[in-house]
Amino acid sequence: MLTINEFASRLKSYLSTEQVNLVRRAYYFAEQAHDGQIRRSGEPYITHPLEVAAILADMHMDHPSLMAAMLHDVIEDTGIEKQAIQKQFGEVVANLVDGVSKLTHMHFENKTLAQAENFQKMALAMARDIRVILVKLADRLHNMRTLGVLRPEKRFRIARETLDIYVPIANRLGMHTLRVELEDLGFTAMYPMRSRLIRQAVQRARKNRKDLVSQVQKAIATRLEEEGLKGRVVGREKHLYSIYRKMRNQRKSFSEIMDMFAFRIIVDSVDSSYRALGISHNLYKPIPGRFKDYIAIPKANGYQSLHTTLFGMHGVPVEIQIRTQEMEDMANNGIAAHWLYKSGEEALSGSHARTRQWLKGVLELQRNAGDSLEFIENVKIDLFPDEVYVFTPKGHILELPKGATPVDFAYAVHTDVGNACVACRIDKKLASLSQPLQSGQTVEIVTASEAKPNAAWLNFVLTGKARSNIRHLLKSQRRNESISLGKRLLNKALIGFETSLELIGEKSIVQQLEQLGINSLDDFLEDIGLGNRMAYIAARMLIEPEDSSEKKSQLESSKSESPLSIRGTEGMVISFARCCYPIPGDPIVGHVSSGRGIVIHSDSCHNIAEIRHNPNKVLEVEWDKDVKGEFTVELQVELEHQRGMIASIATSITAVEGNIEKISMEEKDARFCVVQLLVNVTDRLHLARVIKRLRVIKGVHSINRLREI
Structure with missing residues (x-):
């Protein structure tokens, strides 16, 4: 003891x-x-x-x-x-x-x-x-x-x-x-x-190959000495859990895992490391593709070494790691090795700086995470890195987990670069933002000042930093849009009282909200925008209680007088139903959906028939005269079997500035087939142009717009 x-x-x-x-x-x-x-x-x-x-x-x-x-x-x-x-x-x-x-x-x-x-x-x-x-x-x-x-x-x-x-x-x-x-x-x-x-098997294997290990070790040490290079050669034991994990993950037998010798060459300088590498490659033939230079490009945790695999005696593979004594201490003790070598500002160099950078990233993840489970999910990604190393256009190296995309790269450069990312170039060629990056590629991010993160990015980003920042910004964007919509809905409801938020006054509103136990006006408006509170009930809360019955009838009669204008630019809090696909020009109604805001349906949609006249769930809406954006419509095209028909349809739609979101085809009978299309258009007139263009294609038998499912 x-x-x-x-x-x-x-x-x-x-x-x-x-x-x-x-x-x-x-x-x-x-x-x-x-x-x-x-x-x-x-x-x-x-x-x-x-x-x-x-x-x-x-x-x-x-x-x-x-x-x-x-x-x-x-x-x-x-x-x-x-x-x-x-x-x-x-x-x-x-x-x-x-x-x-x-x-x-x-x-x-x-x-x-x-x-x-x-x-x-x-x-x-x-x-x-x-x-x-x-x-x-x-x-x-x-x-x-x-x-x-x-x-x-x-x-x-x-x-x-x-x-x-x-x-x-x-x-x-x-x-x-x-x-x-x-x-x-x-x-x-x-x-x-x-x-x-496994321990017993390792002990048996060690006895069987003891002579061969000492021969290889002696051969390397002798060659180093002949070349006048100071260095020591030590055998490197595989540990039990590493053997077990390789056997399980790579589905290899014990003999396959152990049929490889591993040595470490410790030298006095970086220059000597590269010389020792050359000597090793002269002694035994290197296996192509197995050389890694972690001295020039250290691992994220500060690990530095040269790795190579050679064909040794009798064709047995020999793994060699070459490094300096300081790198050896760093490999064994990592961040703790800095207390061996540090003096003043040197403590912040090398891997210590990288560790600080990672910890700074951890703090950023913690600030952006919605809850602890989201935080641990993001950090665990960074705790199990299988790295790729990519370059910025200026030649700086960034380490990312394997499978990372240009969006992950953009956020690794800077949060603002990620938020403003619109496109990328990989090795000077335009590439998809979802394309997994490979080591050695040079990545350039194209940004735009008005750009915002896309929710679809969450389907392919890998790093915790990218994921947490996208989620954080989408939450913030959704809140702002909800508040804006909530304000419009509340002001519309207050018209029945011949008043508005501005006329009621902020002080009076805050007092009323305090009595209701609501923290702030923004929270109140967000709830209305998300559909968690009905606008006309919220309006009654803000008005003095006297004459409430008269004001209620005033308010409810006013609801039908001024429908809410749909502009198409409201963002995530106004969505368009995927059952009837309404587009500008169609008669529409708004379904107030708790937590989602307002879902716009066609007036004749079967899915809202039961609640059509329920003022608590349905809102009168209309298209704004300056409505903007693209809207999805579903078309069913019946046509004859002919070669190149799908290409003809795609070309015709593109010619009138339509955009195909989805296309599928099934056979109706021996002569006809049916093509289902989801097409993005701006309004009914645009849709009419698309249909007119499709009708002139030879072989098209009928075109129908699908309204309800």
């Missing part, structure tokens, strides 16, 4: 005597606070904080982190408050301890709102001070090491939580060593039999 004296002597290798004494003080404070508390293993509780601190010391973490590790359970388990810790050890340590304490009771059994909110807490704690999550990861690692004393179902739950949440975070922070151990411990706890079988 580790003692404080042994631990303190280890710290002297990289901390000053004063800093070591501060860590000692934190230990004695925690020891006193936890006095009498015993772990389930039977050991004194203080052994846990000491082991957590030891894990962080192996990563050469700074003394405030080690002090926080010693004290991380004090607030939660002993009743000592944050203020007492702040008085004893300062604000930085107190904030770290408080941050870790708030993450103590995190349960991830189900994808519930509680889980999401806890994960949100973790992400925000990371954003405030990355050391909070490093202490928490070390705490989780020691708990996983001592999992054996718990009940099987609890072991399984904690292991699942570790693999689902903590492993991806460790991976995102580049902490390979800690991640691998968490994965293997989690795998063993969840699937003890599978773990045991």
